[in-house]
Amino acid sequence: MPAMDNDWGLVADIASSVRSGRVSAISLVNKSFELIEKNKSYQTIIAVLKKEAVMRAKMIDRAVAKNEDPGLLAGVPFIAKDNFLVAGADTTAASNMLVGFNPPYQSSVINRLEAAGAICVAKANLDAFAHGASTENSDFFVSKNPYDQNRVPGGSSGGSAAAVALQLAPFALGSDTGGSIRQPASFCGLFGLKPTYGLVSRSGVVAMGSSLDCIGPLCSNVTDAALILDVISGKDELDSTTIDKDRSGYSKGLKPAPLKGMKIGLIKEYMGEGIQTEVKQAVVSTVDKLKKSGAIVSEISLPSLPLALACYYIICPAEVSSNLSRYDGVRYGFSADEATNLEESYLLSRGRGFGMEAKRRIMIGTYVLSSGYYDAYYRKAQTVRTKIINDFNRAFADVDLLIGPVAPTTAFKIGSKNQDPLAMYLSDVMTVAASLAGIPAASLPIDKDNDGLPIGLQLMTSQRQDKRLLSAALSIESMTGYSL
Ligand code: GLN
Numbered sequence: 459m460p461a462m463d464n465d466w467g468l469v470a471d472i473a474s475s476v477r478s479g480r481v482s483a484i485s486l487v488n489k490s491f492e493l494i495e496k497n498k499s500y501q502t503i504i505a506v507l508k509k510e511a512v513m514r515a516k517m518i519d520r521a522v523a524k525n526e527d528p529g530l531l532a533g534v535p536f537i538a539k540d541n542f543l544v545a546g547a548d549t550t551a552a553s554n555m556l557v558g559f560n561p562p563y564q565s566s567v568i569n570r571l572e573a574a575g576a577i578c579v580a581k582a583n584l585d586a587f588a589h590g591a592s593t594e595n596s597d598f599f600v601s602k603n604p605y606d607q608n609r610v611p612g613g614s615s616g617g618s619a620a621a622v623a624l625q626l627a628p629f630a631l632g633s634d635t636g637g638s639i640r641q642p643a644s645f646c647g648l649f650g651l652k653p654t655y656g657l658v659s660r661s662g663v664v665a666m667g668s669s670l671d672c673i674g675p676l677c678s679n680v681t682d683a684a685l686i687l688d689v690i691s692g693k694d695e696l697d698s699t700t701i702d703k704d705r706s707g708y709s710k711g712l713k714p715a716p717l718k719g720m721k722i723g724l725i726k727e728y729m730g731e732g733i734q735t736e737v738k739q740a741v742v743s744t745v746d747k748l749k750k751s752g753a754i755v756s757e758i759s760l761p762s763l764p765l766a767l768a769c770y771y772i773i774c775p776a777e778v779s780s781n782l783s784r785y786d787g788v789r790y791g792f793s794a795d796e797a798t799n800l801e802e803s804y805l806l807s808r809g810r811g812f813g814m815e816a817k818r819r820i821m822i823g824t825y826v827l828s829s830g831y832y833d834a835y836y837r838k839a840q841t842v843r844t845k846i847i848n849d850f851n852r853a854f855a856d857v858d859l860l861i862g863p864v865a866p867t868t869a870f871k872i873g874s875k876n877q878d879p880l881a882m883y884l885s886d887v888m889t890v891a892a893s894l895a896g897i898p899a900a901s902l903p904i905d906k907d908n909d910g911l912p913i914g915l916q917l918m919t920s921q922r923q924d925k926r927l928l929s930a931a932l933s934i935e936s937m938t939g940y941s942l
Contacts, residue, residue, distance in 0.1 A: 466628040469534050469682040470709075473575065476533035479522050483515035483533030483577065490535040490579040493626045500602045502611075502621040503537070505581045510546035511535070514577045529575030531689060536571065537630040539618045540581040541588055541664035544568050551664040552596040553586035555811030556791040565662030566697065567631060567673055567690045574689045579627055583617030587782070588633055588666045589815045590614050591641055591885045594876040597813050602872070604646060605911050609869040612642030615676065619646040622676050629677045629686060633663055635670045636770050637865075637889025640901040643676055644864035644914025647903045647940075649931065650676045651683045654921050655896030656701040658687075659694035667777035668699075670770075670893045680902070680931045684709040687924065704925050714933035715926070718752030721857040727763040728862035728888050728916075737863050740905035740913040745861075747937055758857060760849040763891050765842045770890035771883055772826050772839035779823025782816060818879065843894050850895045854920040859930050861917055863888055864901045868911035888916060898924045902931050903940040 466472060475481040490511075494503055521528040538544055541551040543561035550556045568578060585595035593601040593616035601616045603609040604623040611620035615632030619642030622630045632639040634652040643650025651674040658673040665671065675686040685708075692703040724745055729738060745755050787793040787807025794806030812820070826835035853860060865885050875881040892899035898921070901914035915934065919927045 466625060466678070468679070469531065469628050469685055472534050472628060473530060473532045476518065476575075477522065477528060481533070483518040484512065486533050487511045487515045487535050487577055487579055490627050493624070494580055497624045497626060500604060500607070500620055500624060501599045502582055502601045502617040502624065502626065503580045504540045504550060504552065504583050504598065504617070505547040507544065507546050507578055507580060511577050511579045514572070518575055518577070529573065530685070531571065532575035534576045535579045535627040536576050537580045537582050537618060537621045537627045538568065538578050539584050539615050539630070539632050541584060541633060542568055542631060543662040544578050544581065547581055549581075549664065551587050552584045552598055553811070553813065553816065554597045554792060555785050559791045561662070563662060566659040566694045568662065570690050576689070580621070582615070582621050582630060585614035585616070585815070586813050587664065587778075587816055588614040588635060588638055589778070589819055591637065591882055592870070592876065593617060594872065595813060595815045600872055603869045603911075606869065606909065608871055609911070610645065610872055612645035612869060614638040616642045619643055619648055619650070619676050622646070622648055622678065629675050629682055632674060632676050633666070634672045634674060634893065635666045636774060636893045637886045639674050639676060640889050640899060640914070640916060641865050641885065643901040644903075645869040645912065647912030648676050648678060649680050649683055649900065649902055649935070650674065651687065651900045652892065652898065653687060653691065653924050654701070654898045656699045657691045657703065657922075657924060659697040659700050661694055661696035665781040667774040668781065669777060670774060672893070680928060680935050681709070681712070684712050684928045687928075701922070704922070706925070708925055708928060712925070712929055712932065714936055715929040717748060717933050717937070720753045720859065720930065722748060722753050722755045723758030723853055723857035723860045724755055725763070725860055725862035726757050726759040732866055733863060734867045734907070736907040737867065737913050741861070741863050741915060744904050744915055744934070744938065748934070751937060756857070758853055758860065760846075760853055760891070762842060762845040762849050766846055766891040766894060767883065767887050769839045769842040769846065770886070770894060771822070772835050773843065773894070775819040775823035776827050776836055777823070778816075778819040779827065782812070782820055785811060787811070815879070846891055847895045850897060850920070858926065859917060859919055861915055864914040864916040865889070868907045868909070868913055892918050897921050898927045900927060900931055902934055904934075904938050905940065
C-alpha cells in the first residue's frame with residue numbers, strides 16, 4: 459500500500475500558494491501526471507488530459523505573473539469520473555457504447571471549476587454508465603482498492619475514489635445515484651458528499667436515473683468538500699431541477715457544529731443482521747464518543763427503509779431504460795456499420811455497445827414501465843418512495859442528523875460478487891434511501907477493520923441542509939481524527 463499521508467494539503471492552501479506565486483500551477487499538474495504514471499497498476503484512470511491541463515496551468519501562471527486573480531481554486535488539479543463531459547478527451551462512461559465520443563460541450567460543473575482556476579488532469583474509471591458498486595462493470599478494466607489490490611475500490615465512482623486515496627490529485631468528482639459517491643468514499647477512506655438533489659447541476663453528466671443523480675466531490679477531508687461545493691453548487695439554466703445554494707456559502711464561516719446538545723438519530727434498520735461486525739462496532743464506538751461529547755444520540759426507526767432497495771431497483775432501471783434509449787447507433791457513439799436497415803442497426807448497435815448490466819437494467823426498466831405492469835411495479839415503487847420521504851421528514855422533526863453505516867461491509871474481494879447481481883445490489887442497501895429522498899448524505903471515515911480496510915460513517919440531514927451536514931461532519935472528523 460502506498461503512503462496515505464495527505465501531502466497535497468488543503469485545497470484552499472494549494473490555491474493560495476499558487477495565487478501568491480510560491481508554487482506554479484504547472485508544477486502541480488506535473489506532480490499529478492507523475493503520480494498517475496507511478497500508480498498505473500491500480501487502474502484508476504481512463505484518460506489523461508495532458509495537453510489541456512498544461513495549457514490551463516500556463517494560463518493560470520501567466521495570470522499570477524500579471525497580478526490577475528486566477529480564482530478560488532487556482533491551479534488545483536482534479537480528476538473527473540468519466541461520465542462528465544470534459545473538452546479534450548472522449549467521454550466514455552466506461553462503456554463500449556461511447557468509445558470515441560468526443561463531447562461537443564462541457565459539463566456545467568467542469569465549467570464552474572475551470573472558471574475558479576481548477577484544472578482537470580484526468581478522467582477516472584467507473585462501472586459502465588455508473589451501474590454498479592465495484593467498478594467491475596467497467597467495459598475496460600477493474601480499478602483496485604489502494605488499501606488492498608485484491609479488493610474493489612467500491613463503485614460506481616471507484617476510479618475517482620481510489621485516485622484521491624492514492625493522492626493522484628487533491629480531489630475528484632463523482633456522481634451518486636444510489637450511493638456511488640458514498641460507498642467508494644467509505645471503501646477508500648475518504649470524505650464523499652452527495653449534496654441535496656438539484657444543488658449541483660447535472661448538465662453535461664451522462665444521465666443514469668434523472669430523479670436520483672447527484673454530483674459531488676470525493677476529498678481527503680470535509681473542509682475541501684465545502685470549498686468545492688461552493689464552486690459547483692447553485693442554479694444552472696441548463697438544468698431545470700437545480701436549486702439556489704445556501705446564501706452564506708458552504709466554506710465561509712464553516713465551523714464544527716457543537717456536539718453538546720446535538721440531536722442525532724442512529725438508524726435502527728441499518729444496524730441489524732447482515733452487517734460486518736467491525737463495521738457495526740465502529741459505528742457503535744463513534745456513537746459512544748458522540749455521547750461523551752455531549753450529543754444526544756437515540757436509536758430511531760424508519761419503518762419503510764427495508765423497502766428502499768426494492769423501490770430503488772424499480773425506479774432506477776425505469777429511468778435508466780429511458781435515458782439509455784438515446785444510444786441508438788445513429789446519434790451517439792457505437793454504430794454497427796454492417797447493419798442494412800434501421801431496425802438491424804438498433805439491434806446490432808445496442809446489442810454490442812451495451813454491457814450485461816446496462817442490458818439487465820434496460821430490460822427491468824422497460825418491464826416495470828410496460829402497460830400491464832406499470833401499476834404493479836412502477837406506481838407502487840413511487841408510493842413507497844413517498845413513504846420513505848415521509849419517514850425521513852418525521853425523523854428530522856426530532857433529530858438534526860441521522861447516522862449509520864454506509865455499506866454492510868468494507869471493500870470486498872474482486873470477483874466475489876460480480877457473478878451475482880443481487881449480491882452486488884445488496885451492497886447498496888444503506889445508501890439508496892437518501893437518494894430516493896433527495897436528501898444530503900455523506901460518508902466520513904471513522905475507523906479501519908482488522909484487515910486495515912477503511913470504514914465510513916454515513917451522515918444525513920434534511921433537504922437543503924447541506925451546510926449543517928458539513929459542520930456536523932467537521933465536528934465528527936475532528937473527534938475521530940480519521941481524515942487523510
Ligand atoms: N450501486 C448502485 C447501482 O448500481 C448505485 C450506482 C450509482 O449511484 N451510480 O445502481
